Amino acid sequence: MKILITGICGFVGSTLARELRRHRDGFEIVGIDNLSRNGSGENLTSLREEGFDVRQGDVRADADLRQFGQVSWLIDAAANPSVLAGVDGQTGPAVLLDHNLVGTIPMLEACREWQIPFTLLSTSRVYSIPALRDIDLEVSNHAYVPKTIQHVGTVSRRGVTEAFSTEPPVSLYGASKRCAELLALEYGITFDFPIWINRCGVLAGAGQFGKPDQGIFSFWIHSWLRNRSLKYLGFGGHGHQVRDCLHPRDLVPLLLNQFDAGSGHNKPKTVNVSGGAESAMSLAQLSAWCEDAIGSHEVSRDGGERAFDLPWVILDSALAGNTWNWKPQTPTVSILEEILEHAHQRPDWLEISK
Numbered sequence: 001m002k003i004l005i006t007g008i009c010g011f012v013g014s015t016l017a018r019e020l021r022r023h024r025d026g027f028e029i030v031g032i033d034n035l036s037r038n039g040s041g042e043n044l045t046s047l048r049e050e051g052f053d054v055r056q057g058d059v060r061a062d063a064d065l066r067q068f069g070q071v072s073w074l075i076d077a078a079a080n081p082s083v084l085a086g087v088d089g090q091t092g093p094a095v096l097l098d099h100n101l102v103g104t105i106p107m108l109e110a111c112r113e114w115q116i117p118f119t120l121l122s123t124s125r126v127y128s129i130p131a132l133r134d135i136d137l138e139v140s141n142h143a144y145v146p147k148t149i150q151h152v153g154t155v156s157r158r159g160v161t162e163a164f165s166t167e168p169p170v171s172l173y174g175a176s177k178r179c180a181e182l183l184a185l186e187y188g189i190t191f192d193f194p195i196w197i198n199r200c201g202v203l204a205g206a207g208q209f210g211k212p213d214q215g216i217f218s219f220w221i222h223s224w225l226r227n228r229s230l231k232y233l234g235f236g237g238h239g240h241q242v243r244d245c246l247h248p249r250d251l252v253p254l255l256l257n258q259f260d261a262g263s264g265h266n267k268p269k270t271v272n273v274s275g276g277a278e279s280a281m282s283l284a285q286l287s288a289w290c291e292d293a294i295g296s297h298e299v300s301r302d303g304g305e306r307a308f309d310l311p312w313v314i315l316d317s318a319l320a321g322n323t324w325n326w327k328p329q330t331p332t333v334s335i336l337e338e339i340l341e342h343a344h345q346r347p348d349w350l351e352i353s354k
């Protein structure tokens with residue numbers, strides 16, 4: 001059975017390729033990547049050495065998607081995943097939307113023609129920025145936590161649920177993923193093929209490309225080890241902002257359950273998937289871990305507000321857990337340890353990821 005992963009040379013795509021092959025005999029994993037992410041060429045080489053059929057190609061090109069012939073499942077891990085994409089002066093908004101949104105159409109067309117499942121890796125960034133900022137927070141142990149259950153059914157200390165607002169503004173990146181979600185759902189209903197949308201919180205692990213705006217755990221630990229400048233941005237410059245954390249290998253049992261469900265007509269199509277509250281930490285807490293594991297290092301403070309900064313983002317994955325009997329396996333501390341080990345092995349990683 002042939003599985004096509006787009007964006008296979010990215011952090012998540014390459015992890016899924018290796019883990020899917022490890023989980024199930026009989027899967028032939030193939031993939032394309034346009035190598036637009038700095039560092040992705042590293043995975044092109046290593047995946048080929050490991051025997052994967054990986055080719056340079058773009059999701060926007062029909063011929064690139066169809067060069068392996070018919071496949072049985074398409075997993076989309078191709079995107080520009082930065083919340084600053086489209087507004088950072090490096091990638092214009094039209095280019096971002098072309099890759100993240102317009103590029104979804106040829107993939108959906110292929111799935112429609114082949115009547116195969118389409119798995120979209122979406123993001124917590126589809127949730128409304130003002131609504132997330134409205135959550136009443138307090139500081140506990142150097143990290144924000146919601147004061148009480150403020151909106152029953154949509155947010156609690158366990159995180160925000162799928163029912164939480166997706167009203168703009170959500171960032172151009174978030175909008176590109178939200179629109180891709182809607183298109184995928186519409187295609188699936190109209191042309192009767194399975195669509196699985198997994199809204200992921202922060203995904204992290206060794207080998208993730210790390211920049212301040214994307215791959216924060218990797219960026220922070222590599223920078224700490226290399227004595228590079230680090231800054232707490234926004235929210236008074238205290239580093240109290242909180243994110244959850246999931247290793248992408250933990251996605252695999254969930255993706256396989258969804259694939260095995262076939263049409264899965266009675267299952268929810270869109271679920272949150274995250275490490276949840278147990279995995280969550282603030283930047284200040286991450287610094288405390290780095291201090292213990294590596295040694296002291298100064299972090300400067302810049303409390304100024306930026307458009308897309310959010311103080312607290314945790315996804316409640318109860319729906320995915322209950323529907324698919326799924327839960328995260330890798331504790332955050334193991335994720336941090338594997339990133340640190342990788343940082344020791346790869347002193348060049350921040351340059352490669354830039």
Ligand SMILES: NC(=O)c1ccc[n+]([C@@H]2O[C@H](COP(=O)([O-])OP(=O)(O)OC[C@H]3O[C@@H](n4cnc5c(N)ncnc54)[C@H](O)[C@@H]3O)[C@@H](O)[C@H]2O)c1
Nearest residue numbers: 007009010011012034035036037040058059078079200203
């Ligand atoms: N990493 C996270 O924390 C996170 C969280 C939520 C959702 N996601 C989603 O997971 C997916 C993978 O993210 P990642 O962290 O591996 O990012 P990544 O940048 O490491 O990987 C994305 C890959 O897609 C490739 N790509 C981009 N545009 C392409 C195109 N038009 N055609 C073919 N390849 C293209 C890039 O070269 C890169 O190798 C993305 O869809 C992202 O939105 C990631």
